[in-house]
Amino acid sequence: QQQVKQSPQSLIVQKGGISIINCAYENTAFDYFPWYQQFPGKGPALLIAIRPDVSEKKEGRFTISFNKSAKQFSLHIMDSQPGDSATYFCAASARGSGNTGKLIFGQGTTLQVKP
Amino acid sequence: GAGVSQSPSNKVTEKGKDVELRCDPISGHTALYWYRQRLGQGLEFLIYFQGNSAPDKSGLPSDRFSAERTGESVSTLTIQRTQQEDSAVYLCASSLGTAGRNTEAFFGQGTRLTVV
Numbered sequence: 514q515q516q517v518k519q520s521p522q523s524l525i526v527q528k529g530g531i532s533i534i535n536c537a538y539e540n541t542a543f544d545y546f547p548w549y550q551q552f553p554g555k556g557p558a559l560l561i562a563i564r565p566d567v568s569e570k571k572e573g574r575f576t577i578s579f580n581k582s583a584k585q586f587s588l589h590i591m592d593s594q595p596g597d598s599a600t601y602f603c604a605a606s607a608r609g610s611g612n613t614g615k616l617i618f619g620q621g622t623t624l625q626v627k628p
Numbered sequence: 629g630a631g632v633s634q635s636p637s638n639k640v641t642e643k644g645k646d647v648e649l650r651c652d653p654i655s656g657h658t659a660l661y662w663y664r665q666r667l668g669q670g671l672e673f674l675i676y677f678q679g680n681s682a683p684d685k686s687g688l689p690s691d692r693f694s695a696e697r698t699g700e701s702v703s704t705l706t707i708q709r710t711q712q713e714d715s716a717v718y719l720c721a722s723s724l725g726t727a728g729r730n731t732e733a734f735f736g737q738g739t740r741l742t743v744v
Contacts, residue, residue, distance in 0.1 A: 556737045557719070606731065616673070
């Protein structure tokens, strides 16, 4: 019940295209859903995050879509650029009183944007 | 420094030796987490510290793994009698807290541990 399942494992997109990464979770106590971007040799960095009281959040070219009833959320990268080539992780956590806020991560998606 | 600092950045050790990994969280961050990232895998939660509360050790894979934190500062992760399957990148993260906007976790660059 603690798992977060992420797909696809790898993704190749042409420059200017849309990259879509999907995640699904089981634990209904999760109330915070961040996406992290990781470049080789670096630690993950927060890209964008959403709470379950909204269905979509957009920041620049990055959008999270959230479907609470299906327990699924996805990351859309519009106008993908070669500089977006990295590994992307979805995560989920339960915050607030009595919870540690520990992040449960998906397995990651390696994105390659071809020029 | 402004970010989470981990040392060493790389560590090669012989099987059976003990290793100690260090994490300096962002100043003022009360929550500290350790994660393990095996090659090509996602991050696996190990342990969590929050202020003076009892740590959440539920992710530690065996009793060879232990961690300490002094107050709200430095943390050390110790792996005793290292095995080859312990080879991974060990990541530390800190956050202001665990509720609301304080949840954002900032990660260090990790320690790459290789057990030979």
